[in-house]
Every structure is written in structure tokens, then in C-alpha cells.
Amino acid sequence: MxxxxxxxxxxxxxxxxxxxxxxxxxxxxxxxxxxxxxxxxxxxxxxxxxxxxxxxxxxxxxxxxxxxxxxxxxxxxxxTFPREFQIHSWKEGKIISKQNLIPYTMEKYNSHYxxxxxxxxxxxxxxxxxxxxxxxxxxxxxxxxxxxxxxxxxxxxxxxxxxxxxxxxxxxxxxxxxxxxxxxxxYDTGDLAYRAIIKVSEMKKDPELVPFIEEPNIHFWWGPRCHVVLYLLQGGESCNVVILTPDTLPKDEAVQPAKVEELLELFKDWDPRLNSIFKNIHSTSKWRLQNSxxxxxxxxxxxxxxxxxxxxxxxxxxxxxxxxxxxxxxxxxxxxxxxxxxxxxxxxxxxxxxxxxxxxxxxxxxxxxxxxxxxxxxxxxxxxxxxxxxxxxxxxxxxxxxxxxxxxxxxxxxxxxxxxxxxxxxxxxxxxxxxxxxxxxxxxxxx
Ligand SMILES: Cc1cc2nc3c(=O)[nH]c(=O)nc-3n(C[C@H](O)[C@H](O)[C@H](O)COP(=O)(O)OP(=O)(O)OC[C@H]3O[C@@H](n4cnc5c(N)ncnc54)[C@H](O)[C@@H]3O)c2cc1C
Incomplete structure (x- = not known):
């Protein structure tokens, strides 16, 4: 830089x-x-x-x-230096929009993303x-x-x-x-976020997940009432997953440990690769999302x-x-x-x-x-x-x-x-x- x-x-x-x-x-x-x-x-x-x-x-x-x-x-x-944003359709997982980051942000904004x-x-x-x-x-x-x-x-x-x-x-x-x-x-927005970090070594065992780990990109899935964000961290050794869904937390609790089964159920009709990704999550919590x-x-x-x-x-x-x-x-x-x-x-x-x-x-x-x-x-x-x-x-x-x-x-x-x-x-x-x-x-x- x-x-x-x-x-x-x-x-x-x-x-x-x-x-x-x-x-x-x-x-x-x-x-x-x-x-x-x-x-x-x-x-x-x-x-x-x-x-x-x-x-x-x-x-x-x-x-x-x-x-x-x-x-x-x-x-x-x-x-990690992501190469592009890739937005996937929720059901088929096909890419519906991209935005280049390398070399784009350096050329236009003189900076990395x-x-x-x-x-x-x-x-x-x-x-x-x-x-x-x-x-x-x-x-x-x-x-x-x-x-x-x-x-x-x-x-x-x-x-x-x-x-x-x-x-x-x-x-x-x-x-x-x-x-x-x-x-x-x-105020409460009505949404919450599940956050988890997955070991890439575990994702590697599943050939259909290779597109998400072979190079660092930011993947989004946009769909009804929910979306998912996924990107690599720590030299590509781990994968960060954020899953945004309607808020189901009890009123007086802002954060709670969550079960992977909740995600598997919520996303059962989505791109099947998502459930394959979620199965590698060993621990996750959910946070209520607020706005000012x-x-x-x-x-x-x-x-x-x-x-x-x-x-x-x-x-x-x-x-x-x-x-x-x-x-x-x-x-x-x-x-x-x-x-x-x-x-x-x-x-x-x-x-x-x-x-x-x-x-x-x-x-x-x-x-x-x-x-x-x-x-x-x-x-x-x-x-x-x-x-x-x-x-x-x-x-x-x-x-x-x-x-x-x-x-x-x-x-x-x-x-x-x-x-x-x-x-x-x-x-x-x-x-x-x-x-x-x-x-x-x-x-x-x-x-
Ligand atoms: C799911 C999720 C994903 C996000 N992803 C991104 C992202 O990719 N990029 C991005 O830019 N932002 C992201 N954000 C937003 C980002 O995390 C916050 O905007 C940011 O951390 C706010 O920083 P802050 O220093 O203002 O507050 P905080 O990080 O909340 O820090 C506040 C600090 O004040 C301390 N504190 C509180 N009360 C007191 C007190 N009375 N006396 C002394 N200390 C006190 C707390 O302990 C804490 O350490 C994300 C947020 C969420 C929920």
C-alpha cells in the first residue's frame, strides 16, 4: 500500500x-x-x-x-484481503451481483478493504x-x-x-x-445475529464448499427475512459466519448461546451448501440487533x-x-x-x-x-x-x-x-x- x-x-x-x-x-x-x-x-x-x-x-x-x-x-x-463481494440468491445460491475489491479499492480509493x-x-x-x-x-x-x-x-x-x-x-x-x-x-430492530467461526480445515473435507475457501471473498446470501455473510479470517484458516434472522430472543436477554439445529431448521430451504457450512459450527451465540x-x-x-x-x-x-x-x-x-x-x-x-x-x-x-x-x-x-x-x-x-x-x-x-x-x-x-x-x-x- x-x-x-x-x-x-x-x-x-x-x-x-x-x-x-x-x-x-x-x-x-x-x-x-x-x-x-x-x-x-x-x-x-x-x-x-x-x-x-x-x-x-x-x-x-x-x-x-x-x-x-x-x-x-x-x-x-x-x-485477510478479500477479492470481491459475491451476492448469492438464497435458494439456488447462484451469484446475482459482484463488486471487485482487488485491485478496485486500491486503484480508486488508494486503500485496501x-x-x-x-x-x-x-x-x-x-x-x-x-x-x-x-x-x-x-x-x-x-x-x-x-x-x-x-x-x-x-x-x-x-x-x-x-x-x-x-x-x-x-x-x-x-x-x-x-x-x-x-x-x-x-430500539430493537426485530432482527438478531448469530455469529460463529468455523475451522477451514473442516470445511475442506466437503468438496462443495471449496468455492468459499479457495480464495478470500465476501459471500452474501439474500433471502426472505434473513441473510448470511461469510468470509475468511486468520490467513484463511478460519471462516467467519454471520447469520441475520428475525429476533426470537426473550425480551430481557440481549445475548444467548444458540444451537446449530436452529440454523439448520431456519435455512433448510436455502442453498443446500449453507446447511453443509453450518454443520461445521461447534459453538454459536445470538445477539439482539438494535438501532439508534x-x-x-x-x-x-x-x-x-x-x-x-x-x-x-x-x-x-x-x-x-x-x-x-x-x-x-x-x-x-x-x-x-x-x-x-x-x-x-x-x-x-x-x-x-x-x-x-x-x-x-x-x-x-x-x-x-x-x-x-x-x-x-x-x-x-x-x-x-x-x-x-x-x-x-x-x-x-x-x-x-x-x-x-x-x-x-x-x-x-x-x-x-x-x-x-x-x-x-x-x-x-x-x-x-x-x-x-x-x-x-x-x-x-x-x-
Ligand atoms: C453482528 C455485527 C457485525 C458487525 N460487523 C461490523 C463490520 O464488519 N464492520 C464495522 O465497521 N462494524 C461492524 N459492526 C459494528 C461494530 O461492532 C460497532 O459499531 C463497534 O464495535 C462500536 O465501537 P465503539 O467503540 O463505539 O463501542 P463498543 O465496541 O461497544 O465499546 C464500548 C466500550 O465501552 C465500555 N463501557 C460501557 N459502559 C461503560 C462505562 N459506564 N464505563 C466505562 N466503560 C464502559 C464497554 O465495556 C466497551 O469496552 C458489527 C456489529 C454487529 C453486532
């Missing part, structure tokens, strides 16, 4: 940031803010660091952020955070905040004070309720406190872009605070971060929800129209394969977070806080 120059400016004043949450977003923010010249303390509720045992997709804008914060080499050494195990991704970020001097405090669940003093208290009674508090505390964010002054919880509504604000009215990542824009994972939005939030925040000139600008820059990031993450949340309707169509007229549109070549605006829609793809993959911060800062210095919308930026392409 062509090495790009790090584009994190270094501030002439040093602030102390308290980042709440050491997920992918919080750790990325902690590295970027440290490189921007600030001191960062991360408070994490869990007693040990880690991530769910599953894969994750990393699109070009995040790859560029990883490059800029110095975490890309370790990520690349653990990543990657797959990685979440644990490897998180470890690479934590290693880099420690290397640059971030302080990470475990078993530190924040349960109180004093907005005036930018002070938080943990469940163990420890108190941390800083200049800015950044809540990357995920979908069940406490900081969100503190900022809003009421609980605005993400656009919040009235991410920033406290007076205090120097903001929420970012899933805390402010949890999304269905149907565009595989939730974590990438969290990384972009982190990069824009650091890009702005790398330029700060005096403390009087702190609150403006938090508002500016929100303004620069909200329109885009809202578009991703809404786009992911729209994907649900596209992927899960029952057989019939609408599905036939969808499949007909998939065949149009070259793809047009509105292509149901959103990664192939020329405008939406450019929106999703062409974003440069550090450039966005630079642009936002320039406008701020001219005396305005920019307000962007998808339409204002993409009007001319739509014509």
Missing part, C-alpha cells in the same frame, strides 16, 4: 482527555488524541480487555486512519495505545459525571478529572443519558463532554460500517483538537465534531436499515425488480448492491476523516460551524 503521510496535526497546548470505553472507537481516539499532543486516560468497565470472538470488515476510510495512527502494520499482518478477527484488531490498537503512552484503567465503570468540572466517578469510587470527557461507551452508553438528561435507548434514532445532541450544552461511536449512532451491521464510523469520529475529533489554540475553543470544537460527523453517521444508520429491506425481500415482484437492477452494468445510482452504487460507494469509501477535520477547522476559523447533509455534498453527482 502507498504510505500516506500522517495527517494528525500536533496542538500547541496540551489538554487532558478522559475517554470512557476501550472498544475499537475509544482506543483509536486515545491514540489519535495522544498523537495530536494531548494526555489521554481511558476508563474501561471490563476487568480485562478484549473483543467478541468474531470477524470484522474494515473499509478504506478506516484503513487510512489506522495508517495515520501507526496501527496499520500490525492490523495488516493479521488481516480488509477482514480481521476482532481480537487481533483490538490488540493491534491497544498495543499502539500503550506504545504512544495512553493510560488505560480497567475495572473502571463510569457511573457519575460532573459536567462543570469535567470529572467522572467510577463504580469503585475513583474520581478522574480532565479538560474533556469523551464517551465511547457503546450502545448502552451511560454518558448518553447524562448528556441528554433522559434515557434515549436504541438520530439524537438531538451528542454534546453537553455547557460541559466539555461528547459521546461518539455506538454511544451516539448505533446501527444495524448491514453495511459493515459501525466500527468504521466510530474510527472516523475518533479521527475527526483528533484532527480538530490537534489544531486547538486555546482552551476557550474546547466547546466549539466538540460542537464542530458533532456537526461534521452527525450527518454522515446518520446516513450510515439509515442506509443500513434500508439494506435490511433490500436484502430480506420475499420472492415476488419487488425481489425480481431488485435482481434486475443488480444486473445493470455499469451500475447506476440506486443499485441495490449498495457497495456498487457509484454515489453511495463514493460516500462510504471515499471519505477522508483527517481532510474533513482540516476542512471543518478552516470553516471554523472563518467564523462558521459547518452543517453538511448528504444532499448538499452529493447533489451534482446525482444528476
Amino acid at each position: 502507498t504510505i500516506t503521510q500522517s495527517r494528525i496535526p500536533t496542538s500547541s497546548i496540551s489538554l487532558h482527555f478522559i475517554v470512557v470505553g476501550a472498544g475499537l472507537g475509544g482506543v483509536t481516539a486515545s491514540i489519535a488524541l495522544t498523537l495530536a499532543g494531548h494526555k489521554v486516560t481511558v476508563l474501561e468497565a471490563a476487568p480485562i480487555l478484549g473483543e467478541v470472538g468474531a470477524g470484522i470488515q474494515i473499509p478504506p476510510p478506516s484503513v487510512k486512519i489506522l495508517q495515520a495512527i501507526g496501527a496499520l502494520d500490525e492490523v495488516l499482518s493479521n488481516a 480488509l477482514h480481521i478477527h476482532r481480537a487481533d484488531y483490538h490488540r493491534a490498537l491497544v498495543n499502539r495505545a500503550i506504545e504512544v503512552g495512553v493510560e488505560i484503567v480497567l475495572d473502571a465503570r463510569v457511573n457519575h459525571i460532573d459536567f462543570e468540572k469535567a470529572t467522572v466517578a467510577t463504580a469503585r469510587g475513583e474520581v478522574y478529572s480532565g479538560d474533556v470527557v469523551v464517551g465511547f461507551d457503546g450502545i448502552k452508553s451511560r454518558l448518553r443519558s447524562f448528556i441528554l438528561g433522559y434515557e434515549d435507548l436504541p 434514532r438520530e439524537l438531538s445532541t451528542w454534546t453537553h450544552e455547557e460541559g466539555n463532554v461528547i459521546i461518539l461511536g455506538d454511544a451516539s449512532h448505533a446501527t444495524l451491521p448491514y453495511l459493515a460500517s459501525g466500527a468504521s464510523q466510530a474510527l472516523e469520529d475518533a479521527a475527526v475529533l483528533a484532527g480538530l483538537f490537534g489544531r486547538i489554540e486555546h482552551r476557550g475553543q474546547i466547546h466549539d470544537l466538540l460542537n464542530l465534531t458533532e456537526s461534521l460527523r452527525k450527518w454522515r453517521s446518520t446516513q450510515v444508520v439509515q442506509g443500513s436499515t434500508q439494506c435490511r429491506n433490500i436484502y430480506h425481500l420475499p420472492d415476488g415482484k419487488e425481489q425480481q425488480l431488485r435482481d434486475m437492477k443488480l444486473q445493470i452494468s455499469p451500475p447506476k445510482i440506486g443499485c441495490p448492491n449498495r457497495w456498487r452504487d457509484p454515489v453511495f460507494q463514493e460516500f462510504l469509501w471515499g471519505y477522508e476523516a483527517f481532510d474533513e477535520a482540516e476542512r471543518g477547522w478552516a470553516e471554523y476559523k472563518k467564523g462558521k460551524i459547518a452543517k453538511y447533509t448528504f444532499d448538499s455534498l452529493y447533489d451534482e453527482v446525482k444528476l
Whole structure:
């Protein structure tokens, strides 16, 4: 990959940031803010660091952020490089749409598209955070905040004070309720996700599964009320499977261990190769999927406190872009605070971060929800129209394969977070806080 120059400016004043949450977003923010010249303390509720045992997709804008914060080499050494998206029909399994990734994303976006195990991704970020001097405090669940003093208290009674508090505390964010002054919880979408990792050595025993393991691609099956995503991880030694189905979890449980038999029953009429794949699953769990509504604000009215990542824009994972939005939030925040000139600008820059990031993450949340309707169509007229549109070549605006829609793809993959911060800062210095919308930026392409 062509090495790009790090584009994190270094501030002439040093602030102390308290980042709440050491997920992918919080750790990325902690590295970027440290490189921007600030001191960062991360408070994490869990007693040990880690991530769910599953894969994750990393699109070009995040790859560029990883490059800029110095975490890309370790990520690349653990990543798989998929060659293309392949969408299969649910029953026969025939390919109904493709999108090239190699060499396409490098030629068009100067970046790879990657797959990685979440644990490897998180470890690479934590290693880099420690290397640059971030302080990470475990078993530190924040349960109180004093907005005036930018002070938080943990469940163990420890108190941390800083200049800015950044809540990357995920979908069940406490900081969100503190900022809003009421609980605005993400809502249940009616879908859940089974996640599992399969040993490729076991899949190899079945010749009909060879197409899924001989080269790294991303396979989707779209069908009535469900879809399946499959891709290789860990040098092609394991295969990540995500299965999206209607939510059958009990109301008060968000995660539960699940039985393979449930999957075999749910998918008995689908491409028979799916059941052959599922038979290799030894353990799986199912997670309820939730979505957020656009919040009235991410920033406290007076205090120097903001929420970012899933805390402010949890999304269905149907565009595989939730974590990438969290990384972009982190990069824009650091890009702005790398330029700060005096403390009087702190609150403006938090508002500016929100303004620069909200329109885009809202578009991703809404786009992911729209994907649900596209992927899960029952057989019939609408599905036939969808499949007909998939065949149009070259793809047009509105292509149901959103990664192939020329405008939406450019929106999703062409974003440069550090450039966005630079642009936002320039406008701020001219005396305005920019307000962007998808339409204002993409009007001319739509014509
Ligand atoms: C099935 C599925 C597949 C997905 N696939 C993709 C994909 O391919 N690509 C992609 O980009 N995204 C994907 N996502 C979305 C992605 O996982 C999330 O958007 C991302 O992990 C959010 O990161 P975050 O740092 O904002 O929050 P989290 O990762 O949720 O981190 C929050 C952290 O805060 C801590 N915390 C919570 N409360 C407190 C507190 N009070 N005090 C201190 N610490 C606290 C938590 O312990 C946790 O460590 C997927 C999601 C799902 C469900």
C-alpha cells in the first residue's frame, strides 16, 4: 500500500482527555488524541480487555486512519484481503451481483478493504495505545459525571478529572443519558445475529464448499427475512459466519448461546451448501440487533463532554460500517483538537465534531436499515425488480448492491476523516460551524 503521510496535526497546548470505553472507537481516539499532543486516560468497565470472538470488515476510510495512527502494520499482518463481494440468491445460491475489491479499492480509493478477527484488531490498537503512552484503567465503570468540572466517578469510587470527557461507551452508553438528561435507548430492530467461526480445515473435507475457501471473498446470501455473510479470517484458516434472522430472543436477554439445529431448521430451504457450512459450527451465540434514532445532541450544552461511536449512532451491521464510523469520529475529533489554540475553543470544537460527523453517521444508520429491506425481500415482484437492477452494468445510482452504487460507494469509501477535520477547522476559523447533509455534498453527482 502507498504510505500516506500522517495527517494528525500536533496542538500547541496540551489538554487532558478522559475517554470512557476501550472498544475499537475509544482506543483509536486515545491514540489519535495522544498523537495530536494531548494526555489521554481511558476508563474501561471490563476487568480485562478484549473483543467478541468474531470477524470484522474494515473499509478504506478506516484503513487510512489506522495508517495515520501507526496501527496499520500490525492490523495488516493479521488481516485477510478479500477479492470481491459475491451476492448469492438464497435458494439456488447462484451469484446475482459482484463488486471487485482487488485491485478496485486500491486503484480508486488508494486503500485496501480488509477482514480481521476482532481480537487481533483490538490488540493491534491497544498495543499502539500503550506504545504512544495512553493510560488505560480497567475495572473502571463510569457511573457519575460532573459536567462543570469535567470529572467522572467510577463504580469503585475513583474520581478522574480532565479538560474533556469523551464517551465511547457503546450502545448502552451511560454518558448518553447524562448528556441528554433522559434515557434515549436504541430500539430493537426485530432482527438478531448469530455469529460463529468455523475451522477451514473442516470445511475442506466437503468438496462443495471449496468455492468459499479457495480464495478470500465476501459471500452474501439474500433471502426472505434473513441473510448470511461469510468470509475468511486468520490467513484463511478460519471462516467467519454471520447469520441475520428475525429476533426470537426473550425480551430481557440481549445475548444467548444458540444451537446449530436452529440454523439448520431456519435455512433448510436455502442453498443446500449453507446447511453443509453450518454443520461445521461447534459453538454459536445470538445477539439482539438494535438501532439508534438520530439524537438531538451528542454534546453537553455547557460541559466539555461528547459521546461518539455506538454511544451516539448505533446501527444495524448491514453495511459493515459501525466500527468504521466510530474510527472516523475518533479521527475527526483528533484532527480538530490537534489544531486547538486555546482552551476557550474546547466547546466549539466538540460542537464542530458533532456537526461534521452527525450527518454522515446518520446516513450510515439509515442506509443500513434500508439494506435490511433490500436484502430480506420475499420472492415476488419487488425481489425480481431488485435482481434486475443488480444486473445493470455499469451500475447506476440506486443499485441495490449498495457497495456498487457509484454515489453511495463514493460516500462510504471515499471519505477522508483527517481532510474533513482540516476542512471543518478552516470553516471554523472563518467564523462558521459547518452543517453538511448528504444532499448538499452529493447533489451534482446525482444528476
Ligand atoms: C453482528 C455485527 C457485525 C458487525 N460487523 C461490523 C463490520 O464488519 N464492520 C464495522 O465497521 N462494524 C461492524 N459492526 C459494528 C461494530 O461492532 C460497532 O459499531 C463497534 O464495535 C462500536 O465501537 P465503539 O467503540 O463505539 O463501542 P463498543 O465496541 O461497544 O465499546 C464500548 C466500550 O465501552 C465500555 N463501557 C460501557 N459502559 C461503560 C462505562 N459506564 N464505563 C466505562 N466503560 C464502559 C464497554 O465495556 C466497551 O469496552 C458489527 C456489529 C454487529 C453486532
